[in-house]
Amino acid sequence: MKLKENYQQAVKVFQPKPPYVLNGIKAFFIGGLLCLAGEALQKGYVFLFDMSLLEAQHLMLLTFIFLAIVLTGIGTYDSFSQFAGAGATILITGFANALASAALEHRSEGWITGVANHMFKIGGAVIVYGIVVAYLFGTIHLIF
Amino acid sequence: MRLAGKQTWVFENDVYIQATGTVVGPFEAEGPLGSQFDVTYRDLYCGGKTWELAERRLMKEAIDICLQKANVTADNVDFFLAGDLLNQNVTSNYTARDIPVPFLCMFGACSTSMETLAVGAALVDGEFARTVLTATSSHNATAERQFRYPTELGVQKPKTATFTVTGGAAALIGREKSLFRISAATIGRVIDAGMKNPLDMGSAMAPAAAATIEQHFLDLGASPDDYDLIVTGDLSKVGSVIVKELLSESGYDVATNYNDCGLMIYRPTQGVFAGGSGCACCAVVTYAHLLKEMQQGRFQKILVVATGALLSPTMIQQKQSIPAIAHGVVIEAVRG
Numbered sequence: 001m002k003l004k005e006n007y008q009q010a011v012k013v014f015q016p017k018p019p020y021v022l023n024g025i026k027a028f029f030i031g032g033l034l035c036l037a038g039e040a041l042q043k044g045y046v047f048l049f050d051m052s053l054l055e056a057q058h059l060m061l062l063t064f065i066f067l068a069i070v071l072t073g074i075g076t077y078d079s080f081s082q083f084a085g086a087g088a089t090i091l092i093t094g095f096a097n098a099l100a101s102a103a104l105e106h107r108s109e110g111w112i113t114g115v116a117n118h119m120f121k122i123g124g125a126v127i128v129y130g131i132v133v134a135y136l137f138g139t140i141h142l143i144f
Numbered sequence: 145m146r147l148a149g150k151q152t153w154v155f156e157n158d159v160y161i162q163a164t165g166t167v168v169g170p171f172e173a174e175g176p177l178g179s180q181f182d183v184t185y186r187d188l189y190c191g192g193k194t195w196e197l198a199e200r201r202l203m204k205e206a207i208d209i210c211l212q213k214a215n216v217t218a219d220n221v222d223f224f225l226a227g228d229l230l231n232q233n234v235t236s237n238y239t240a241r242d243i244p245v246p247f248l249c250m251f252g253a254c255s256t257s258m259e260t261l262a263v264g265a266a267l268v269d270g271e272f273a274r275t276v277l278t279a280t281s282s283h284n285a286t287a288e289r290q291f292r293y294p295t296e297l298g299v300q301k302p303k304t305a306t307f308t309v310t311g312g313a314a315a316l317i318g319r320e321k322s323l324f325r326i327s328a329a330t331i332g333r334v335i336d337a338g339m340k341n342p343l344d345m346g347s348a349m350a351p352a353a354a355a356t357i358e359q360h361f362l363d364l365g366a367s368p369d370d371y372d373l374i375v376t377g378d379l380s381k382v383g384s385v386i387v388k389e390l391l392s393e394s395g396y397d398v399a400t401n402y403n404d405c406g407l408m409i410y411r412p413t414q415g416v417f418a419g420g421s422g423c424a425c426c427a428v429v430t431y432a433h434l435l436k437e438m439q440q441g442r443f444q445k446i447l448v449v450a451t452g453a454l455l456s457p458t459m460i461q462q463k464q465s466i467p468a469i470a471h472g473v474v475i476e477a478v479r480g
Contacts, residue, residue: 008339014386015304016382018302082300088298101293101294102294104296105294
């Protein structure tokens with residue numbers, strides 16, 4: 001097929017395809033490893049600090065959020081995400097990175113018009129549709 | 145008549161590039177052309193407090209170096225033409241505060257370098273000005289945050305994405321004889337090939353580059369063999385292959401004398417995906433590297449085609465495609 005005849009179709013042979021399988025494998029193992037680390041951490045907190053499982057889970061999530069924000073701040077989380085893909089994005093660390101990176105980016109426009117206004121630019125969608133879906137499932141649960 | 149064919153200006157009076165200035169950031173300094181730029185910065189802030197101030201500094205410093213090399217002061221220039229990528233062309237407009245001469249701000253996305261050079265040469269050739277100062281800039285972080293995502297956001301970018309060059313470049317155009325004569329310019333048309341992926345601008349811009357190059361040949365009755373080098377601005381790995389294919393479909397073979405500035409500025413190992421992009425990409429590579437190559441006698445006549453994706457995040461979100469444009473300028477080495 002000639003480019004000049006049907007550019008939008010013909011151009012596809014020149015565009016490198018994302019390595020879906022490799023990306024999937026990387027996301028599976030890295031995401032999985034992080035989840036495993038989370039499990040270990042929460043068991044460790046229960047053992048070390050003699051707390052309930054629920055408290056340990058909260059502390060584990062806070063630890064992960066804290067680490068993601070620190071890595072975002074020192075500029076490594078984006079390189080990690082480029083490598084790990086969904087393995088880094090869909091965990092709570094990805095959400096923390098979305099908020100922290102937007103806040104950092106807009107620090108130059110001040111604490112209110114910059115940081116506060118822009119912080120949820122990327123993460124806002126997760127919150128909005130998280131709540132919408134929670135209501136939806138809550139309603140379904142109530143009816144059935 | 146100085147208009148040849150439909151879109152090409154032929155400069156009959158002698159118009160020369162008197163001097164250039166190039167300033168770049170850390171990634172460009174690490175690239176293969178690192179030693180050829182006038183000033184290189186080791187961090188992206190380039191001594192500025194914010195990314196935007198860093199970019200302004202790049203443009204301002206490139207201008208200062210350019211004027212210094214030409215041994216003129218800013219108030220001796222007749223007109224200043226500049227453009228950049230940021231909304232309201234802030235880098236150019238704020239830089240122009242310090243240059244006390246009439247100013248024309250231009251936007252052609254990454255085609256701005258050759259747009260300003262072509263218009264500047266036309267002003268000088270038409271005797272509307274004796275000397276014209278042109279400048280452009282781009283900054284990786286200011287472009288990322290305006291056109292894409294926060295710089296530190298973790299998203300997996302595809303191989304078709306490009307990496308915005310951090311740099312500022314300036315060129316002074318005048319009648320005084322120098323080694324670099326601007327002999328012609330082809331002004332591009334806006335071409336929209338219907339591409340909608342903002343992370344693949346090479347595919348969006350290649351048809352515009354091919355259209356300008358073909359029109360250039362048609363207008364001047366020229367062929368690819370008339371040039372030692374035909375170079376595009378920032379088509380990168382993806383777009384540069386497409387433009388060669390488009391030209392070959394039209395019967396022009398550029399296999400041996402074609403290159404792309406976006407492929408020259410970084411090493412493939414620098415993690416820059418498909419290559420460099422941004423207003424500064426074509427400008428710093430041309431003004432620092434290509435002119436040096438001409439000076440050393442490797443090229444006699446080159447056609448520089450700066451390519452611009454006229455991208456707007458709002459239009460992309462409204463499912464609109466990406467229009468593109470390309471402007472070409474012919475630079476010839478004049479010896480003796």
